[in-house]
Amino acid sequence: MVNTILTIAMAIILLSIAISMIRFLIGKTSVDRVIAFDIMTVSSIALIAVLAKMTGRIIYLDIALVYGLLSFLAVIIIAKYLEKSL
């Protein structure tokens, strides 16, 4: 039962990643693409957390932690470049 619910959650998260990828591919402005990249990162963190729950190993959550910290840094650097203040 729990496995079924987590599998459905994984499918929904993958759908959200696919929709953000469509926005990333056809996006007109720079801001569209950067925001789509950020949404894909957050969705990936959610996917990793669901997988950690499914496999039952809490140590896998460390990867989600490192991921969140570093992708935040990358998006901040891109935003500073677009603001011309890097």
Added chain:
Amino acid sequence: MIIYLVFLFILLALMVGAAIFSIIQKDLLYAVIGTGVISLILSVLFFLLQAPDVALTEAAIGVALTTIIFIITIRNTVRFEDEHDRKEAGESKKFINN
């Protein structure tokens, strides 16, 4: 178990899409963000294939370090490959200031 193979193939298709976008894009900033998307999806794929240590290294180096170093390089050089691309992008993005 077949449903995880379907998830794997969806992620692989998204990664190929990002790679093609990153190759044909003339704006170097978008190409760099495309490589960031590639390593992001690749990291999730490594995690799905039971290699969490490789996924951790890929997330640290691919998403953060490569993107930041390339952005600093673009800042110090040019964003567009030639003058024609710059004019074309400037016309389509008149309403936003970059």
